[in-house]
Amino acid sequence: MSVLGRRFAGMRQPWQSLVIPVALIVVITVADAVIPVDIVLSPLLVIAPAIAAWFGAGRWTTGGIGALAVVAQGFIGWRFGVLTSRNSLMQALSIALLSALVVLICVVRDRRSRELAQVRSVAEAAQHVLLWPLPSRLGPLQLACLYLAAEDQAVIGGDLYAAARTDSAARVMIGDVRGKGLPAIGEAALLLGAFRETAHEHAALPDLAAALERSVARHLADFAPEDEAGERFVTALLLEIPDEEPVIRMTSCGHPAPLLLGPGNAVTVPDLRPAPPLGVGMTDPGDYTLDVLPFGPGYTLLLYTDGVIEARDHDGTFYPFAERAVQWTDSPPEALLHHIERDLVAYTGGGLDDDVALIAIRRAPTGHPS
Structure with missing residues (x-):
């Protein structure tokens, strides 16, 4: 396998890490558009990047899901004419900050996973020698x-x-x-x-x-x-x-x-x-x-x-x-x-x-x- 192929292979994630968060964003966005105005579901968008990370998505996939959640929050604000309101802007900022935190957690998790994989490879080599x-x-x-x-x-x-x-x-x-x-x-x-x-x-x-x-x-x-x-x-x-x-x-x-x-x-x-x-x-x-x-x-x-x-x-x-x-x-x-x-x-x-x-x-x- 070529170097580029190995990189793309390393970027592959389980389908759940992409399909479920995107479907969740779509469902929340559509539901928020059709339910009464006094019921607000957009704060639930922050769950999407967390679910992506939980299913093992990498930092780029998780960051993309977080960006999509921010876009969905903006669409909901535009749909109700409150895009530039203080409340809508704060919700979008909160989603962005929490998504960034989840991405940071993914970076740490992936680093520890690579270290663990190296340790296991050394242990397996030691086992074959011993x-x-x-x-x-x-x-x-x-x-x-x-x-x-x-x-x-x-x-x-x-x-x-x-x-x-x-x-x-x-x-x-x-x-x-x-x-x-x-x-x-x-x-x-x-x-x-x-x-x-x-x-x-x-x-x-x-x-x-x-x-x-x-x-x-x-x-x-x-x-x-x-x-x-x-x-x-x-x-x-x-x-x-x-x-x-x-x-x-x-x-x-x-x-x-x-x-x-x-x-x-x-x-x-x-x-x-x-x-x-x-x-x-x-x-x-x-x-x-x-x-x-x-x-x-x-x-x-x-x-x-x-x-x-x-x-x-x-x-x-x-x-x-x-x-x-x-x-x-x-x-x-x-x-x-x-x-x-x-x-x-x-x-x-x-x-x-x-x-x-x-x-x-x-x-x-x-x-x-x-």
């Missing part, structure tokens, strides 16, 4: 991921996920950093970088968990505020899914157990033996346990952060995650997350108290690409 989109296929696995930020206008937070391939298996991590804001995002970036670097270097998940603990501990020792010593940690769930074995290996570092969805609306919660979260100083691989569960073709593993199970409705009732997920056990990963997102937003009324991250992993019933 949370790499998971591939839709990873060996014999089908994957889908979803991230919902609790803070208004935000797209990233302290929840995290990542995936990596080894020679004969896929490794996945999902985690949740305690706290919010930039410190949480920084710790999430640290853990993601450590996972991507070490996921290929350790043969067992407990060894990988110990390596991640050392990375988090070094970071907290160097950068965590003294008044928050011992209060900063990360819950994480590490998974390894072999290509040729119908099992899944998991090591939990204080993270909620996933849901295992099976054919026939079967939903189970694995009984894991979680270790403490990362960041509390447990650097010995023997401190972490390895849980092995069956995971055959047609089954789906649903990983999540606690923002899902801690979501509440307007009565304060927690979201019944397992009971809701049972409806879509046969859905592929992407459709499954779509159903959960729509249901969760409807349940909470669109207000989340914490960030939400979800990963759906399904073992394909057929062979996988190399």
